Amino acid sequence: MGPPGAGKGTQASRLARAIGIPHLSTGDMLRSNVADDTELGRQAKAFMEAGDLVPDELVTAMVIDRLGQDDARCGFLLDGYPRNPAQADALADAFGEDVLELAILLEVDPDELVTRLLTRGQQQGRTDDTEEVIRNRLAVYEEQTAPLVAYYESHGRLASLDGLGSIPDVFGRIIEVLAT
Numbered sequence: 762m763g764p765p766g767a768g769k770g771t772q773a774s775r776l777a778r779a780i781g782i783p784h785l786s787t788g789d790m791l792r793s794n795v796a797d798d799t800e801l802g803r804q805a806k807a808f809m810e811a812g813d814l815v816p817d818e819l820v821t822a823m824v825i826d827r828l829g830q831d832d833a834r835c836g837f838l839l840d841g842y843p844r845n846p847a848q849a850d851a852l853a854d855a856f857g858e859d860v861l862e863l864a865i866l867l868e869v870d871p872d873e874l875v876t877r878l879l880t881r882g883q884q885q886g887r888t889d890d891t892e893e894v895i896r897n898r899l900a901v902y903e904e905q906t907a908p909l910v911a912y913y914e915s916h917g918r919l920a921s922l923d924g925l926g927s928i929p930d931v932f933g934r935i936i937e938v939l940a941t
């Protein structure tokens with residue numbers, strides 16, 4: 762978990778490789794649907810371009826389908842899902858309350874987030890990495906996703922860590938948390 766630009770994708774791909782489980786990024790899955798111009802991609806595109814959440818039922822159906830595939834049977838690392846309490850409930854309804862072992866929260870201050878995302882926008886051209894859309898993504902995170910932090914904390918399933926510093930340093934903190 763973490764706001765846009767916190768390093769979820771960067772760290773999740775390293776961690777998934779290290780543990781040998783699939784990295785399931787709903788953002789990546791949606792972007793690939795948009796690129797392939799699928800029905801889901803066509804429905805999701807405008808929400809993503811505005812930095813709003815894609816409707817829960819679309820994303821949840823996509824995630825449930827993906828978690829049912831063979832490679833996810835021995836574990837998986839979700840990146841970007843659940844993103845609001847309704848999605849957390851849907852996941853628990855589909856796979857049980859214990860479906861998620863731990864939520865890892867990467868904490869990074871807003872100035873650093875904006876800098877990272879604007880830099881990525883210049884380098885990679887992700888269409889939602891513009892100043893206006895970044896501002897909306899941050900607001901959507903605060904309003905809709907941040908309440909999940911308390912939810913996982915109250916279930917004793919939250920590990921918060923400092924997401925500032927080099928990519929290997931942050932990865933080291935994640936490994937430390939998992940080892941304890």
Ligand code: AP5
Binds near residue numbers: 848
């Ligand atoms: P999504 O793709 O999940 O985007 P996001 O949450 O806005 O986050 P980012 O992917 O931008 O950031 P990140 O935390 O992964 O950071 P990253 O590692 O890339 O979602 C996109 C859209 O899809 C949403 O707006 C929504 O429309 C839709 N969507 C997705 N999931 C959904 C859901 N569940 N429900 C509804 N809609 C959904 O790093 C960012 C940059 O910083 C990179 O350039 C990286 O190289 C750099 N960086 C990383 N770590 C460091 C570091 N330690 N120091 C310096 N730079 C760093």
Ligand code: MG
Binds near residue numbers: 769
């Ligand atoms: Mg990401």
